[in-house]
Amino acid sequence: MSNVLQLLLAGLATGAIYALVAAGFALLWQTSRAINFAQGEFVMLPAFFVLAGTEWLGLPFWVAALLGLLLALLLLGLLFKRVIIDPLLPQGVLPVVIATIAVGILLKESVKEFYSAEAQPFPALTPGGNIDVLGAVLSLQDVAVLAVAGLAILAMQLFLGRTRLGRMMQATAQNPEVAEILGIPTRRMVLYTFLLNAALVTLASILISPVYLAKFDNGETLGLVAFIAAIVGGFNQVRGAIAGGFLVGVVDNFGAAYVSSDYRTGILLLLLIAVILLRPEGLWGRAEERTV
Amino acid sequence: MTGRRLAAVAAGLLVAALLLLLPLTLRPYGLYLMSLWAVLTIAAMGLNLTLGYAGQVSLAQGAFVGIGAYAAALLTTAGWPLGAGLLLGVGLGLLVGWLLGYPALRVQHHYLAFVTLGANTLVFLVLRNEDWLTGGVYGIAAIPRPTVLGYPTDHPLAFYYFCLGVLLLVGLGLGLLLRSPWGRAFEALRENPVRAESLGIDTRRYTLLAFAIGSAVGSLAGAIYAPLVQYIDPSPFALGLSLALLLMVVVGGAGRFFGPGLGAAIAVLLPEWLRFSEGLYLILYAVLVILVLVFLPSGLVGLADRLSARARGEGR
Numbered sequence: 318m319s320n321v322l323q324l325l326l327a328g329l330a331t332g333a334i335y336a337l338v339a340a341g342f343a344l345l346w347q348t349s350r351a352i353n354f355a356q357g358e359f360v361m362l363p364a365f366f367v368l369a370g371t372e373w374l375g376l377p378f379w380v381a382a383l384l385g386l387l388l389a390l391l392l393l394g395l396l397f398k399r400v401i402i403d404p405l406l407p408q409g410v411l412p413v414v415i416a417t418i419a420v421g422i423l424l425k426e427s428v429k430e431f432y433s434a435e436a437q438p439f440p441a442l443t444p445g446g447n448i449d450v451l452g453a454v455l456s457l458q459d460v461a462v463l464a465v466a467g468l469a470i471l472a473m474q475l476f477l478g479r480t481r482l483g484r485m486m487q488a489t490a491q492n493p494e495v496a497e498i499l500g501i502p503t504r505r506m507v508l509y510t511f512l513l514n515a516a517l518v519t520l521a522s523i524l525i526s527p528v529y530l531a532k533f534d535n536g537e538t539l540g541l542v543a544f545i546a547a548i549v550g551g552f553n554q555v556r557g558a559i560a561g562g563f564l565v566g567v568v569d570n571f572g573a574a575y576v577s578s579d580y581r582t583g584i585l586l587l588l589l590i591a592v593i594l595l596r597p598e599g600l601w602g603r604a605e606e607r608t609v
Numbered sequence: 610m611t612g613r614r615l616a617a618v619a620a621g622l623l624v625a626a627l628l629l630l631l632p633l634t635l636r637p638y639g640l641y642l643m644s645l646w647a648v649l650t651i652a653a654m655g656l657n658l659t660l661g662y663a664g665q666v667s668l669a670q671g672a673f674v675g676i677g678a679y680a681a682a683l684l685t686t687a688g689w690p691l692g693a694g695l696l697l698g699v700g701l702g703l704l705v706g707w708l709l710g711y712p713a714l715r716v717q718h719h720y721l722a723f724v725t726l727g728a729n730t731l732v733f734l735v736l737r738n739e740d741w742l743t744g745g746v747y748g749i750a751a752i753p754r755p756t757v758l759g760y761p762t763d764h765p766l767a768f769y770y771f772c773l774g775v776l777l778l779v780g781l782g783l784g785l786l787l788r789s790p791w792g793r794a795f796e797a798l799r800e801n802p803v804r805a806e807s808l809g810i811d812t813r814r815y816t817l818l819a820f821a822i823g824s825a826v827g828s829l830a831g832a833i834y835a836p837l838v839q840y841i842d843p844s845p846f847a848l849g850l851s852l853a854l855l856l857m858v859v860v861g862g863a864g865r866f867f868g869p870g871l872g873a874a875i876a877v878l879l880p881e882w883l884r885f886s887e888g889l890y891l892i893l894y895a896v897l898v899i900l901v902l903v904f905l906p907s908g909l910v911g912l913a914d915r916l917s918a919r920a921r922g923e924g925r
Binding site for chain 2: 354401404405408411412414415416418419420422423426427430537541544545548579580582583586589590593594597
């Protein structure tokens with residue numbers, strides 16, 4: 318029993334990180350119909366900004382983290398939207414898919430070429446050690462991840478649901494034409510979602526890198542898992558994507574423990590294929606008319 | 610019009626002479642690169658059918674190359690002729706490709722891209738984990754080269770001509786297919802599926818066919834790749850190859866018949882020119898893809914068309 322609880326809590330901790338990334342995916346999709354195949358690399362990159370800050374410039378961790386966030390907002394938010402998405406989106410979904418795949422390769426290979434091909438240790442938020450939760454042994458790191466990611470998700474939900482700016486962003490996401498008529502500056506709102514996504518991936522990067530180490534090819538699995546989370550939960554609802562993130566984190570952990578660790582990604586893929594075939598709008602999503 | 614046809618014939622003759630005569634002057638490594646180009650072109654042509662002509666994204670082409678390569682490697686190391694491996698590989702490619710088409714009936718574009726990406730990962734996991742069949746991470750060594758019509762192809766030059774011959778046959782076959790009613794149906798599927806359906810085209814059947822045939826051509830390329838490198842393990846067939854093939858098709862020009870050949874040539878030659886820095890070529894290649902997408906949606910072959918049109922003072 319305590320074993321099950323342990324797997325569940327650890328799964329929720331990783332799931333919280335997936336939820337952040339999946340929520341960013343869903344936000345971009347809703348407001349701009351842009352699908353970001355480089356999302357995994359977006360999570361991989363900020364950790365290296367931070368490392369460059371602490372290793373090359375000798376900055377303290379928190380200053381480097383802030384610098385990483387700034388760079389991410391600039392490159393992964395503003396520049397990504399202006400240079401890749403804006404020119405390509407009018408051409409349809411497929412060119413955007415291919416261009417973001419290219420962006421992913423670009424980021425991955427640039428890190429490998431200009432920083433390092435080796436996995437880099439990354440400073441943890443908390444000291445090592447474990448705590449006891451109802452007989453389950455949980456690392457302090459997992460607790461911290463769960464707390465920080467949980468707070469961030471809560472803050473984001475409050476921001477999107479309760480503040481004026483957040484509601485304007487939601488309105489833009491749900492119906493750009495009507496939002497425009499209501500006087501919402503939709504273009505600026507779209508830009509804000511790209512910035513929000515950049516902030517989400519930076520947070521995810523700082524949370525996940527101490528666990529998995531910072532490595533140039535981390536993005537491959539991360540992007541796939543986050544996308545599975547978004548689809549399984551429901552692509553057109555931020556809430557669905559978040560729920561999907563937690564679900565995928567837990568399923569992944571139990572699958573690796575009880576079914577097969579060799580095929581742990583395979584189990585998630587079967588979940589993905591099942592959801593796509595049986596309930597394409599996702600477990601918590603709302604049905605959308607099919608576009609032709 | 611005649612000037613244009615003349616230019617096309619001249620370009621064709623030049624390429625043919627290059628492909629036939631240049632290898633005579635090359636050392637084994639150059640021959641290996643040209644053979645690799647032929648193999649990659651075949652695989653990219655298969656993807657071009659699925660993506661460029663029928664408009665269905667597939668990020669699993671690398672896995673199909675893997676399926677073909679393992680089919681050929683397993684059968685030829687067990688003493689069967691390469692022809693048997695080719696048949697098995699192509700058969701498996703058709704079957705798995707057909708199955709992969711089913712999600713395409715339900716979802717499009719990005720969903721499909723991720724489903725096929727997932728399929729690629731699944732195939733890779735099977736190749737890596739099922740040691741009893743595939744040798745796991747140790748792979749399969751000492752894959753023999755085939756004897757074609759009584760001629761052994763152990764020499765790199767002979768094997769290159771074998772690859773070139775297969776490429777020609779595949780090109781001929783795909784060319785005929787694209788001119789047939791099936792080819793027209795594929796293009797209709799890409800341009801406007803609803804209209805295609807209303808004109809009586811069975812879009813369901815043609816979507817599955819586009820996946821099956823494109824994937825089978827990928828497996829065919831794999832079945833030649835195995836005797837080319839003579840040692841295979843799962844690592845080349847991970848996601849990277851699928852992405853690289855996709856980029857080749859896009860850079861060359863998706864839906865252009867000669868696009869894959871050009872894209873594959875750049876993909877093979879670029880790393881050689883950039884020898885001074887490994888890895889930099891992928892960065893440049895990615896930048897090239899983005900530039901092509903933003904400025905030249907019809908790819909480099911499309912650019913050549915446009916330039917030749919401008920040279921004759923015609924607008925497009």
